[in-house]
Amino acid sequence: AGRGYVLETGCVVVSGSIVTTGEDNSGGSGGAGGEIDVTLPSTGDYVYLTGTMNTSGGSGNLNGGNAGYVDVNGTNTIWVWGTITARGGSTTGASNSVVAGNGGPMDFRSETGVKVNATIDTHGGSASTSGLGATGGNGGYINFPDNGSVWLFGSMDTSGGSASAVSGNPITGGNGGGVGGGGGFKGFYVKGLGTTSSRGGSGSGFGGFGG
DSSP states (O other): OOOOEEEESSOEEEOSEEEOOOOOBTTSOOOOOOOEEEEOOTTOOOEEEOSEEEOOOOOBSSBOOOOOOEEEEESSOEEEOSEEEOOOOOEEESOSSEEOOOOOOEEEEESSEEEEEEEEEOOOOOEEESSEEEEOOOOOOEEEOSSSEEEEEEEEEOOOOOEEOSEEEEEEOOOOOOEEETTSSOSSOEEEEEEEEOOOOOBSSBOOOOO
């Protein structure tokens, strides 16, 4: 599994890369991605995320690893201008009842607002086998604060992963995650809206539910 990464300081600027991905495993299950936790105290300044973060799960031929959780807490505005990836690990092989990893959930908490012009990807992993039964990973949920302003530009993908197998039960695509606020986008103003996909994954038995 990937190691977690914790930042607790008065001001955070990430212009490089933070990677906590799980390891791929061609002989078993992929590793889980590690958590990234960014926390500012009540007297803290701003959070600027202009680089890349990746907590994706590893791929495997039995199961895919779950992506790690991304948690960003700030008192003042959180600026997200880079790329954050938390995809579930995929699985491809000949085993029965393979299960792909879930995309990692993300929480952005701020008392004044969040401004997003970024690429955010919490897609569930795909599951494919020449054996019997496959389940795609669920997409991770992206949660924004229910106070302050929220600007949503860029692109966000919380779709579920696909599933395919020769036959067997289940063969089910993963459910899509969602994009919203703690109060369901109540109590704060969405300034803009980029592209968002929360589709359920395709499955030759059952498709996943959209987010």
